[in-house]
Amino acid sequence: MGYAEVSLFGDQGKQTVNLMKSIKSLNEFVIKFANVNGTGSASANNMFAKAIFRMGIPVSPKNIFPSNIQGLPTWYEVRVSEKGYLGRRGGVDIVLSVNPQSMPDDVADVLPGGYFIYDSTKPLDLRLVRDDVNYIGIPLTEMCAREYKDPRQRLLFKNVIYIGALAALLDIEFAVLTDLVRSQFKGKEKLIAPNIGALELGHRYVSANFECPLGIRVERRDCVGDSILIDGNAAAALGSIYAGATVAAWYPITPSTSVVDAFERYAKRLRIDPGTGKKNFAIVQAEDELSAMGMVIGASWNGARAFTATSGPGISLMSEFLGLAYFAEVPAVLFDIQRSGPSTGMPTRTQQSDVLAAAYASHGDTKHVLLFPSDPKECFDLAIEAYDLAETLQTPVIVMSDLDLGMNDNMSPPFQWDPSRKYKRGKVLNTEQLDAMERFGRYRDVDGDGICYRTIPGTHPSKGAFFTRGSSRDEWAIYTEDGDKYADNMKRLLLKWETAKNHVPAPELREANHATDIGIIYFGTSAEATHEALDYLANEGIYCDALRIKAFPFCNMVNDFIAEHEQVFVIEQNRDAQMRSLLLIECDAPPGKLLKILEFNGMPITAGKIRSEIKRQLPGPAQVTPLRKKTES
Amino acid sequence: MSYFKPAFRHPAAPTNSLGYHEDDYEGSLSTLCAGCGHDSVSGAIVRACFELSLEPHRIAKISGIGCSSKTPTYFLGNSHGFNSVHGRMPSVATGANLANRDLTYIGVSGDGDTASIGMGQFAHLVRRNLNIVYIVENNGCYGLTKGQDSATSDVGSHSKKGDPNPFESIDLCAVALQLGADFVARSFSGDKEQLVPLIKAAISHPGFAFLDVVSPCVTFNNNQGSTKSYEFVREHMEATGTVDFVPMHQEITTRYEEGASQEVCLHDGSVIHLRKGNNEYNLRDRQAAMGAIEQHKAEGQILTGLLYMDPDSLDLHSVVDTSDRPLNSLTEEELCPSLQALDNINESLR
Numbered sequence: 015m016g017y018a019e020v021s022l023f024g025d026q027g028k029q030t031v032n033l034m035k036s037i038k039s040l041n042e043f044v045i046k047f048a049n050v051n052g053t054g055s056a057s058a059n060n061m062f063a064k065a066i067f068r069m070g071i072p073v074s075p076k077n078i079f080p081s082n083i084q085g086l087p088t089w090y091e092v093r094v095s096e097k098g099y100l101g102r103r104g105g106v107d108i109v110l111s112v113n114p115q116s117m118p119d120d121v122a123d124v125l126p127g128g129y130f131i132y133d134s135t136k137p138l139d140l141r142l143v144r145d146d147v148n149y150i151g152i153p154l155t156e157m158c159a160r161e162y163k164d165p166r167q168r169l170l171f172k173n174v175i176y177i178g179a180l181a182a183l184l185d186i187e188f189a190v191l192t193d194l195v196r197s198q199f200k201g202k203e204k205l206i207a208p209n210i211g212a213l214e215l216g217h218r219y220v221s222a223n224f225e226c227p228l229g230i231r232v233e234r235r236d237c238v239g240d241s242i243l244i245d246g247n248a249a250a251a252l253g254s255i256y257a258g259a260t261v262a263a264w265y266p267i268t269p270s271t272s273v274v275d276a277f278e279r280y281a282k283r284l285r286i287d288p289g290t291g292k293k294n295f296a297i298v299q300a301e302d303e304l305s306a307m308g309m310v311i312g313a314s315w316n317g318a319r320a321f322t323a324t325s326g327p328g329i330s331l332m333s334e335f336l337g338l339a340y341f342a343e344v345p346a347v348l349f350d351i352q353r354s355g356p357s358t359g360m361p362t363r364t365q366q367s368d369v370l371a372a373a374y375a376s377h378g379d380t381k382h383v384l385l386f387p388s389d390p391k392e393c394f395d396l397a398i399e400a401y402d403l404a405e406t407l408q409t410p411v412i413v414m415s416d417l418d419l420g421m422n423d424n425m426s427p428p429f430q431w432d433p434s435r436k437y438k439r440g441k442v443l444n445t446e447q448l449d450a451m452e453r454f455g456r457y458r459d460v461d462g463d464g465i466c467y468r469t470i471p472g473t474h475p476s477k478g479a480f481f482t483r484g485s486s487r488d489e490w491a492i493y494t495e496d497g498d499k500y501a502d503n504m505k506r507l508l509l510k511w512e513t514a515k516n517h518v519p520a521p522e523l524r525e526a527n528h529a530t531d532i533g534i535i536y537f538g539t540s541a542e543a544t545h546e547a548l549d550y551l552a553n554e555g556i557y558c559d560a561l562r563i564k565a566f567p568f569c570n571m572v573n574d575f576i577a578e579h580e581q582v583f584v585i586e587q588n589r590d591a592q593m594r595s596l597l598l599i600e601c602d603a604p605p606g607k608l609l610k611i612l613e614f615n616g617m618p619i620t621a622g623k624i625r626s627e628i629k630r631q632l633p634g635p636a637q638v639t640p641l642r643k644k645t646e647s
Numbered sequence: 648m649s650y651f652k653p654a655f656r657h658p659a660a661p662t663n664s665l666g667y668h669e670d671d672y673e674g675s676l677s678t679l680c681a682g683c684g685h686d687s688v689s690g691a692i693v694r695a696c697f698e699l700s701l702e703p704h705r706i707a708k709i710s711g712i713g714c715s716s717k718t719p720t721y722f723l724g725n726s727h728g729f730n731s732v733h734g735r736m737p738s739v740a741t742g743a744n745l746a747n748r749d750l751t752y753i754g755v756s757g758d759g760d761t762a763s764i765g766m767g768q769f770a771h772l773v774r775r776n777l778n779i780v781y782i783v784e785n786n787g788c789y790g791l792t793k794g795q796d797s798a799t800s801d802v803g804s805h806s807k808k809g810d811p812n813p814f815e816s817i818d819l820c821a822v823a824l825q826l827g828a829d830f831v832a833r834s835f836s837g838d839k840e841q842l843v844p845l846i847k848a849a850i851s852h853p854g855f856a857f858l859d860v861v862s863p864c865v866t867f868n869n870n871q872g873s874t875k876s877y878e879f880v881r882e883h884m885e886a887t888g889t890v891d892f893v894p895m896h897q898e899i900t901t902r903y904e905e906g907a908s909q910e911v912c913l914h915d916g917s918v919i920h921l922r923k924g925n926n927e928y929n930l931r932d933r934q935a936a937m938g939a940i941e942q943h944k945a946e947g948q949i950l951t952g953l954l955y956m957d958p959d960s961l962d963l964h965s966v967v968d969t970s971d972r973p974l975n976s977l978t979e980e981e982l983c984p985s986l987q988a989l990d991n992i993n994e995s996l997r
C-alpha cells in the first residue's frame with residue numbers, strides 16, 4: 015500500500031484522492047467533525063446531518079463534547095446508514111479536522127482507507143501522515159482571511175465553507191443545503207446570501223482541486239419516511255406540554271437542562287392565555303434539586319401536574335423527598351437524563367448508571383416507577399404516560415433518559431396525539447363525591463387495588479381535609495405510631511406496586527426467526543445498537559430473542575422471558591450491571607443465567623461490542639445453534 | 648395513640664361572619680409538653696383565622712419537622728396540612744402556591760428547621776416573595792431531638808444542658824429584611840394580644856410575611872441563663888408599638904389620636920394601626936428596621952412587633968406573570984394544544 019496522489023498541501027492542480035484500498039461506500043459511513051468548543055461549529059454540523067436526512071438517508075449525529083464553554087476539543091460524529099442502523103458504529107471513515115489540538119488523535123481515528131480532511135493553511139505535520147489514509151487539504155483559514163474582514167465571520171464561515179466542500183466531496187445535493195440555509199435564517203434574510211456564498215466557496219474549491227465525489231458518497235433515497243429529527247429532551251418537554259404539566263421546578267445540570275429550556279420555549283408558544291396574555295404555566299429555577307423536588311411535590315399535592323428534570327447528582331439530592339412522596343402517596347414526575355457519575359465525573363458523557371439509585375431512591379422501603387424511553391417519540395409518549403401513571407398510582411414516576419438520547423438529535427417516528435385521549439387524573443374526589451360520603455379516609459383501600467382516594471386542598475368546606483405526612487398515621491390519616499398499622503400500610507403499598515405492573519407499559523418482544531434459547535434484555539439507548547447486533551448475529555447463525563424493557567416494576571412478561579431462555583444477556587451502559595441486579599432482586603432469576611454486556615466509558619454502546627460480547631460469552635458452538643424447536647403456533 | 652378532644656361547645660359561643668365558631672378552627676389535641684410555647688402560637692393562629700372569617704378549607708398549612716412543625720395537627724383541623732421534610736417546607740409551599748394561588752398558606756417551622764437545615768430554602772423563599780405567612784416558632788433549641796442548641800440561640804445563652812452557646816446567633820428577622828421581605832414581625836408566644844393582630848396582618852399581606860415568634864421550650868430551654876425562657880423574654884421584650892388590625896369592610900371603632908399612630912392600608916382594604924410606643928420609626932424604612940433590631944440586640948433587649956412592612960409587595964405569581972386563575976383549575980382543553988400544532992412541530996423537524 016502506498017500513496018496514490020495524496021495532496022498534502024492541496025493546491026497543485028486537480029488531485030485524485032485514491033489509495034489502493036480506499037473505502038468505497040454508498041450511504042453507509044461514519045464521519046467525525048473535530049472542532050473547537052465555542053466556535054459555532056454546531057449549527058454548521060447540524061446542517062450537514064439534516065441535509066443527509068433530507069436526502070432520505072437515515073442519520074444519527076452525536077455530539078461528543080467536553081465540560082467546557084470554550085476552547086477544548088469537541089466532536090460531532092455522524093453515522094449515515096441507508097440500512098437504518100442508528101446506533102454508534104465505532105470506527106470513523108472520514109474525519110473533518112479543524113482543530114490542530116486534537117489532530118494526532120483524530121488522524122489515528124481514521125479507519126485504513128479512510129479520509130482525513132483538514133485545514134491546509136498550515137502545512138500538515140509530517141508525523142501525522144499515515145500511508146493508509148487519504149488526505150484532503152483545504153486552506154480554510156486562508157480562504158476565510160481572504161474573504162472576510164470581521165474575525166467573528168472568519169471563525170463562523172470556516173464551518174460553513176467545509177460543509178460546502180463536503181457537499182462536493184460526498185455528492186450532497188447543493189439545493190438541499192441552500193434550502194436549509196434559507197429556513198435556518200428565516201427572519202434574518204441578510205444572512206442567507208453570505209451563508210450560501212460560503213457553501214459555494216467550499217464547493218468550488220474542492221471541485222476545482224479534487225476528483226469529486228470520493229469513494230464514499232451519498233445518493234438520494236427514500237428511507238426516512240415521515241421520521242423527524244429531534245433531541246429527546248425537547249420531546250420530553252413537548253410531551254409534558256401535551257400532558258398538561260403546569261409547574262416546572264428545576265436546577266440546572268447537564269444533560270437535563272434542555273428539558274426545561276424546551277418546555278419554556280414550547281410553553282411560551284402554546285400556553286399563553288389568549289384572553290389575558292398571562293402564562294398557563296410556571297417555571298421556577300430552584301436553589302437546588304432538593305427544593306426543585308419539594309416544589310414538584312407541593313404542586314402535585316395541590317392538584318397540578320408538575321415535573322422536574324435532573325441528572326444523577328440531582329437524584330441523590332432529591333432522594334429524601336422521593337421517599338416522602340412514595341410514603342405520602344403524592345404524584346411527581348421526574349426526568350433523569352443520565353450521565354457518567356459522580357458530580358465531578360464526566361458530566362458530558364452518557365451512561366445508564368442511575369438505574370438502582372432511581373429504582374430505590376430514599377430511605378426506608380421505597381421503590382419507584384421507572385420508564386425507559388429509547389427514542390424521541392418514546393420520550394414524548396412516556397412523558398405523557400408518566401403524568402398519567404403518577405396520578406393514577408399516586409407516586410413518583412422517573413423517566414430514565416440519558417445524555418445520548420436527551421441531547422443528540424435522534425431520528426424518530428413523528429409525534430402523535432389522539433385528541434380524544436383524556437388525562438388519567440386517578441382517584442381524586444370532587445365535592446359531590448365527598449358530599450355523598452359518610453367519612454373520608456385518605457389511606458383506605460376501598461377498591462382493593464392498593465390505590466386509595468385522594469382530595470385536593472380547598473375542594474369541600476367540611477369533608478376531605480386531611481393531614482399529609484409520611485407514615486405514622488392510620489387509614490383515616492390520623493396520627494398513630496401503632497406498628498401494626500404501619501405494617502398494614504406498607505403491605506398495601508406493596509399491593510399498589512403489584513397493581514402498577516398492570517398499568518406500566520409492557521416490554522417489547524422481538525422474536526428471532528428461529529427458535530432459540532438465547533435471550534437478550536435491553537432498554538433505553540442501547541436499542542439501536544442491539545437491533546443492529548441482532549442482525550449481524552443472525553447472519554452468523556446466532557439467533558436471539560430480545561426483550562426491550564420499557565418500565566419498572568417488571569411485569570410478568572419479563573419473568574416469563576427469563577424463564578423461557580437458557581441464557582439471558584442483559585445489555586446496559588454502566589459498570590455494575592444495575593439492570594441485571596434489579597432483575598435479580600425483583601424477578602427471582604438465577605444469577606448464573608443473567609449474563610452481563612456492559613459499556614461504561616461514557617460513549618454509547620456499539621453493535622460491534624454487543625455482538626462480540628455475546629459471541630465471547632456463549633459457552634460453546636453447540637449452544638449457538640438452537641437447542642429446542644420452538645412450538646409452532 | 649391518637650388524641651380526641653371532647654366535643655363540647657358553650658351554647659353562647661360567638662360565631663364569625665361565616666357562621667363558624669372559634670373551635671371550628673381548632674385541631675386535634677396537642678401532644679406537646681404542657682406549657683410549650685408552640686401551643687400558644689397554635690391558639691393565636693386559631694383566633695386569627697376565626698376573627699378573619701377565613702374558610703377553613705381554603706387554608707393550607709405546611710410545615711417541616713420538629714415539635715413546632717408538628718403543630719399544624721393541633722390547629723385548623725378542617726384545613727389541609729402537609730408535614731413535609733426537615734427544613735424543606737418552603738419548597739413544598741412554593742409548589743403548592745404555584746398550583747393554587749387562591750388558598751391562604753400558613754407555613755410553620757422551627758428555628759432548627761429554618762435557621763439550620765432549611766436556611767437555603769428559607770432565603771430563597773424570601774427572595775421569591777411567595778404569598779405565605781411564614782411562622783418560625785423560635786425556642787433557640789431543637790426540641791424534638793432533645794434540646795441541642797440551635798442557630799438562633801444567643802451567644803452565651805445556655806439551655807438545660809448547661810454549656811453556654813459559643814456561636815453567633817442568626818437573627819431571622821434581620822435575614823428576612825436583608826433578603827427583601829416586605830412584611831417582617833417578631834412576637835412572643837406569651838403575648839397573644841400582640842401575636843393575633845400580627846398574624847391577621849400577615850395573612851392579609853399580599854406577599855411573603857415573616858413572623859419570628861419566640862416560643863419557649865419548657866422542657867429544654869426555659870432555665871436560668873437562657874435568653875429564650877419565658878422569664879427572660881418577658882423582662883427584655885420591647886415593642887415597636889401596639890398593633891391593631893382592622894380587616895376590610897370593618898368599621899374602625901377605636902379612636903386614634905392624631906399623630907399617635909401609623910397606619911398601613913392594604914390592597915384588600917384592611918388597615919393596620921400601629922400605636923406608637925417608645926421605639927417609633929417609619930415602618931416602611933427597611934434600614935431603620937435593621938438598625939432598631941441591631942440596637943436592641945446590643946442592649947440585650949428583644950424588639951418585637953411589626954418591624955417592617957411594604958403593602959405594595961408583588962408576589963411570585965405577579966413576578967412570573969402566571970394566569971389569574973389557579974393553575975390547578977385549568978382544564979385539559981385549556982392545557983393541551985391541538986393536533987394541528989403537533990403536526991406543525993413534526994413538519995418543522997423534517
Ligand SMILES: Cc1ncc(C[n+]2csc(CCOP(=O)(O)OP(=O)(O)O)c2C)c(N)n1
Pocket residue numbers: 712713714715716733756757758759760761784786788789790791792797
Ligand atoms: C434530615 C433530617 N435530619 C435530622 C432530623 C432530626 N430532627 C428532627 S426535628 C429536628 C430539630 C427540630 O428543631 P426545630 O426546628 O427548632 O423544632 P423544635 O422541635 O425546636 O420546635 C431534627 C434535627 C430529621 N428529621 N431529618
Ligand code: SF4
Pocket residue numbers: 678679680682683684685714715786790791863864865866867
Ligand atoms: S420538647 Fe420543647 S419544644 Fe418540644 S414540645 Fe416539649 S416544650 Fe415544646
Ligand SMILES: [Mg+2]
Pocket residue numbers: 713715757758759784785786787788789790797
Ligand atoms: Mg426549635
